[in-house]
Amino acid sequence: xxxxxxxxxxxxxxxxxxxxxxGYKAEFKATLPxxxxxxxxxxxxxxSKGGNLFVGINESGITVGVKNKxxxxxxxxxxxxxxxxxxxxxxKTVTYKKHDILFIEIKEGKNKPYxxxxxxxxxxxxxxxxxxxxxxxxxLKTYFKNSDPSGRNKKGLKNxxxxxxxxxxxxxxxxxxxxxxxxNYSERRLKKILVNLARLGVINPSHTEENxxxxxxxxxxxxxxx
Numbered sequence: 570x571x572x573x574x575x576x577x578x579x580x581x582x583x584x585x586x587x588x589x590x591x592g593y594k595a596e597f598k599a600t601l602p603x604x605x606x607x608x609x610x611x612x613x614x615x616x617s618k619g620g621n622l623f624v625g626i627n628e629s630g631i632t633v634g635v636k637n638k639x640x641x642x643x644x645x646x647x648x649x650x651x652x653x654x655x656x657x658x659x660x661k662t663v664t665y666k667k668h669d670i671l672f673i674e675i676k677e678g679k680n681k682p683y684x685x686x687x688x689x690x691x692x693x694x695x696x697x698x699x700x701x702x703x704x705x706x707x708x709l710k711t712y713f714k715n716s717d718p719s720g721r722n723k724k725g726l727k728n729x730x731x732x733x734x735x736x737x738x739x740x741x742x743x744x745x746x747x748x749x750x751x752x753n754y755s756e757r758r759l760k761k762i763l764v765n766l767a768r769l770g771v772i773n774p775s776h777t778e779e780n781x782x783x784x785x786x787x788x789x790x791x792x793x794x795x
Contacts, residue, residue, distance in 0.1 A: 571642050573671075576661040583665050586623075587630050591699040594620035599627040601641050607648035608685045613694040613701035615656035615678035616712070620696065625670040634668030641671055653684045653691070653751060654738040680738050682712035686751050691732060726769070729754075729762050734771065737785050744782045 591597050594614075601607055601624055614620040625635040635641055642660065649655050657676040662669055682693045682704065693704035693712075704712075709728070726734065736751055737743065749759055763783060766772045772783045 571646055571660055573638070573642065574659065574661045576663050576672075578663050578665075580665070583663065587626060587632070587665075590630050591628065593696050593698060594618060596620065596622050596699070597626040597628050597630065598622065598624050599633050600624065600635075601644040604644065604648040604651060605685065605687055607645060608651040609694050609701045611648070611656055611658065611673070611675050612652050612683045612685045613696045614675035615683045616681055616693060616704060616708075617677070617696040619675055619677035622673040622675065623670060624672070625668060632666050632668050632670070635662075635671050638662065638669065638671065645673065651685050651687060653686055653732070653735050654680050656680075656683055680735065682709055682735075684732060684735065686753075688753065690753055691751075726771075727765075729758075730766055733759075733762050733766065737772065737783075742782055742784045748783075
């Protein structure tokens with residue numbers, strides 16, 4: 570369950586935020602939209618410099634307030650499984666002009682790139698001005714070059730393999746079916762990715778009586794400890 574904090578922001582400070590309007594680090598919503606749209610916003614902020622998603626302020630900057638906070642939090646919670654990996658964020662509530670406003674503060678991601686995965690594709694997004702845009706090959710190349718959040722060496726991995734490895738940043742142990750649900754890959758393609766990762770030693774296959782599963786390997790981290 571997502572926890573919500575009460576925040577006290579001086580009126581003149583909040584007025585300045587609203588006056589500045591939507592931009593690179595701010596997005597206004599009268600109410601949270603679809604899970605996919607929410608996921609795109611969180612993903613884009615995390616892949617950029619972070620930002621705030623304000624709920625209860627429409628795109629024209631008019632304060633309308635949040636009528637049902639639980640409903641908005643439920644929408645947010647439904648969107649989180651679409652993001653790989655889930656970015657760091659906090660949810661706060663403030664009172665402005667006698668209205669309750671939610672603002673979701675998304676931190677700049679430590680595990681870039683972040684992706685949104687739906688039934689049709691897996692895509693990274695970034696902020697461009699006040700919009701969420703698909704990340705291009707140049708941005709992804711930079712993220713993959715610089716990102717190694719777990720301490721494991723990702724040099725030499727193909728892009729598909731890096732995308733799958735990002736899923737393991739959330740869960741150290743995953744069944745094949747759990748991985749397959751997140752990506753629009755054929756069974757043959759996904760198995761090839763997992764086999765390659767296992768050969769490289771970054772994941773280890775294991776099994777129970779019912780399922781094959783994969784766990785993150787700590788070999789390289791242990792090697793560096795000595």
